[in-house]
């Protein structure tokens with residue numbers, strides 16, 4: 001729908017669009033905080049990697065996509081799935097390992113997959129999603145409908161061979177893939193300076209002749225602008241882009257990580273000065289949106305997160321018969337050998 | 343003797359070998375700043391410096407590849423991989439380089455390298471983080487593959503592995519790092535050979551042939567069975583390649599019955615390898631078919647109840663024993 005001039009409040013966006021970005025970031029924040037609480041209570045097991053602090057990246061980048069476009073991410077993927085449209089109840093239930101989870105409780109926090117919303121996976125082997133995204137891009141190119149793939153990964157992932165192989169192939173084959181590196185300055189405890197021989201991804205993109213943009217990942221509007229250019233390049237020219245979004249995770253790598261390797265004042269600085277939600281709310285207030293509207297949105301996000309946890313907690317565990325279901329399409333091929341019936 | 347954890351035992355092994363031999367270096371992801379994923383390497387960088395204890399970028403292939411190269415060039419690298427699941431990204435260097443160069447270059451070079459990595463499931467870490475893949479590597483001529491189950495073995499085998507002239511994969515278990523056990527006093531130099539298993543418990547009725555964390559499950563099962571008058575012998579194979587087959591055969595000669603117990607998948611795996619060798623060389627000693635307790639033949643599920651059903655528990659071992667030990671044996 002075209003926006004009439006008078007509707008425009010900020011960066012060419014209507015009040016409605018701005019509030020949608022705001023609500024989405026808040027949803028992720030409150031959802032993740034709730035998940036963290038539930039982990040502490042023992043309702044969620046295994047590894048839990050929270051996205052708190054990075055909300056502007058998923059929100060700004062995924063919102064401009066079409067429903068048919070595909071998003072593929074890592075193990076830090078709850079936020080991406082929520083922006084793509086996944087039901088918070090079903091995502092939370094997956095974290096709880098319940099039958100109502102998006103992946104039937106069989107995947108867990110690191111393995112969200114929501115076919116209905118074209119969120120095609122959280123992958124827990126660092127770097128694995130990038131070659132997979134190339135394959136999706138190739139299929140989309142064959143299909144010729146103008147759909148594209150967007151894939152998210154961390155600053156650690158670009159040190160894996162998979163990144164380099166995917167970059168080269170995507171450019172060589174002109175694949176409609178948007179690669180988004182969420183550079184949060186750490187790969188678990190390893191700081192960027194100890195991992196990268198160069199301090200930005202620009203020369204790496206240049207090595208493959210790929211379009212590159214660096215963006216402030218704490219500024220949702222800037223991320224959105226950058227993403228729109230990359231999406232356009234993918235959709236209309238079938239060309240990949242590498243986006244480096246500068247961001248920070250406010251919590252440890254996972255719930256198991258006390259994150260003692262980061263200087264306290266560094267963490268404090270990001271949390272107090274660079275919180276993407278706080279920064280955006282400042283802009284919204286300056287554009288004339290009243291505090292009450294913002295507070296209401298937060299209340300709503302808290303409600304959704306609480307409801308999701310309640311839904312998950314009241315959902316049943318998967319039936320034990322699920323243990324051997326879904327291994328393969330062909331049930332006889334799924335089991336290496338079955339005792340012949342006497 | 344002192345009582346220390348499996349984790350401390352591994353750390354002491356590296357520390358002592360670094361003190362003894364300056365060619366020993368330790369490399370891996372997050373082994374310094376983070377203190378090691380399972381805190382095994384904690385403090386090593388402070389003591390030995392960041393030349394010898396190196397955090398690497400997140401890049402398994404170059405970690406192992408560089409370790410291979412450094413070993414060929416005269417160093418004694420210990421490469422830590424965060425978990426065995428990620429060794430698959432380095433499997434080319436392990437299988438096509440580490441295991442092959444000595445042979446294909448006519449014995450002119452060798453690879454005195456150790457790869458340490460934990461395997462195993464049971465902590466709800468999902469399908470990509472719960473695997474036990476030792477059989478993949480044990481299949482390969484040119485590699486040694488060992489899996490200590492106790493702090494004593496962890497220390498002794500790691501020290502032996504570092505001194506070994508060939509590539510050794512030392513596979514730990516994610517759920518064993520906190521267990522405690524007796525280890526010789528500091529300053530007492532000892533190693534555990536990389537080609538010998540050990541009988542953990544004597545018994546006359548059935549042999550439980552096992553390794554790694556399942557050793558502990560088998561010990562518990564044996565205690566339970568003893569209450570019913572069935573005496574199980576627990577055989578810790580601990581060396582997967584080369585295998586101490588005589589130890590298993592001697593045990594079966596005594597008990598005439600065997601249950602092979604492992605956490606990994608059944609088909610084409612370590613346990614089937616053990617069973618095939620026992621059939622081949624100990625057929626005449628067997629009074630019953632070998633039973634095999636394994637993980638269920640599916641990727642590891644996340645949900646708590648499904649995961650519990652996917653990995654072997656003590657009762658699975660007890661049931662398997664009862665299938666082949668006749669009641670009359672129970673005295």
Ligand SMILES: Cc1ncc(C[n+]2csc(CCOP(=O)(O)OP(=O)(O)O)c2C)c(N)n1
Nearest residue numbers: 076124125126154155156157186187188428
């Ligand atoms: C191949 C592989 N190696 C190691 C790991 C363990 N691991 C999980 S996340 C992670 C750090 C990844 O950092 P980064 O790519 O920057 O993403 P972030 O966690 O910061 O979002 C590591 C080392 C893994 N899952 N896969």
Ligand SMILES: [Mg+2]
Nearest residue numbers: 154155186187
């Ligand atoms: Mg990172």
